[in-house]
Amino acid sequence: MGQSTNSSLKEQIIAKAWSDPAFKASLIADPKAALKEHFNVDVPDSLEIVVAEEAPNRVTLVIPPNPAEYATEVSNVGDTW
Structure with missing residues (x-):
């Protein structure tokens, strides 16, 4: 996934959180489960998501x-979701 897709997904997540209080609560409580349930996005176990309002x-x-410090690590996390 490219950066424009990530930006679009972020915008969709924020819009849903603004319009759906139950989704926002689940996103804050368990981001990976909320993203899977509402957007069918599988977040890898190696990636931690922190939601702050x-x-x-x-x-x-x-x-x-x-x-x-990060230059020695290779990561394609941005391409994952």
């Missing part, structure tokens, strides 16, 4: 992997 008074800061 932002709020007007809370911002989530995501710190990406350090490229210097």
Whole structure:
């Protein structure tokens, strides 16, 4: 899967979470099961998904992997889902 597909999937997941409170609750509680059930997406066991809900008074800061530490690893996770 290319980046545009991932972006589209992310947009679909967010839109469903906004419109379906039960899906949002399941996504927060068990992201892999929610993605499988609602989008038929199999997330590999090697990939951990963390769902965090932002709020007007809370911002989530995501710190990406350090490229210097990550360069020795080979990963196709972006191509997986």
